[in-house]
Amino acid sequence: MNHPHVETESILRRALEQSGQRYTEQRAAVFRFLRSTEAHPTADEVFLSVRADVPGISLATVYKSLETLVGCGLASKLTYGDGSARYDGRTDDHHHLRCLDCGKVLDLVDHVDADEVHRLEASARGFRVTGYRLELTGYCANCDRAGGAPPA
């Protein structure tokens, strides 16, 4: 943690090299921004923020960069039905809370118990399980307070 910027840059360089791709200012800026936020931004939000670092960047390049990062395992794409995809710079195994009112996505700081996961895998007969995704839905503190939410 001594040189966070340098470390981030070399992580990216290494990952790109491994797949025969090139290090560019645009990809670096997108990667840096994703690492700096917990807001799970949409492609457009990434675009708007990254323009501060790289003024001429285009939305198409942001999409391409995000796809590249996901392909390298440096980010993940979260897809919900409503509107656009969101991107997450965290690569460790974790899960999400999603507000049904404002659409905000929060990190869940807990895991499904490993035994429970194995039990579920066992009931998936004839299917080779390689991963899982869990999402709790409900209402965030802000929207709950606003009273826009049914009491379930």
Place this chain on the structure above:
Amino acid sequence: MNHPHVETESILRRALEQSGQRYTEQRAAVFRFLRSTEAHPTADEVFLSVRADVPGISLATVYKSLETLVGCGLASKLTYGDGSARYDGRTDDHHHLRCLDCGKVLDLVDHVDADEVHRLEASARGFRVTGYRLELTGYCANCDRAGGAPPA
């Protein structure tokens, strides 16, 4: 289970009445088809199948009908990143297996233990949880056999 068609029809009539909406041949055909399959079809697949019952139906009407059914709680919408949404006529609480190769969605005949769910809810501080969604990903018997899948 003596008159499955009749029962299906009255379930739909009742649900529509409750929300001030009308019973139509198109909605009935979409509902019947969703109930008859476990294939988790896309809107387009629903459209193609339902045309056998209601030749003149339009894709827009299929979309509207599916939305109506979801709104009445008679179906649910499954959204993954790849392409189009899928619809599920089952309304009981259950989860899914999704093949990363062919995209097929299967039902998981098991639940997350209730205690485990409560434990996770408790770690979602400041967030009122109203539901959750779990999806196991991997490779179905067909695709696994075909060898198109990395060994994890």
Place this chain on the structure above:
DNA sequence: ATCCTTGCAAAGCATTTGCAGTCAC
């Protein structure tokens, strides 16, 4: 020098919408 990447504009695809005619109640 090679060939990957960018930015632009246009295309693509799933889904939604506006509206006149039709139908359920």
Place this chain on the structure above:
DNA sequence: GTGACTGCAAATGCTTTGCAAGGAT
């Protein structure tokens, strides 16, 4: 008879693509 629903076509919104110019190795 009234208001909701259908079908058509056009529109929308997110994302991807083709291509010429520029940049990384």
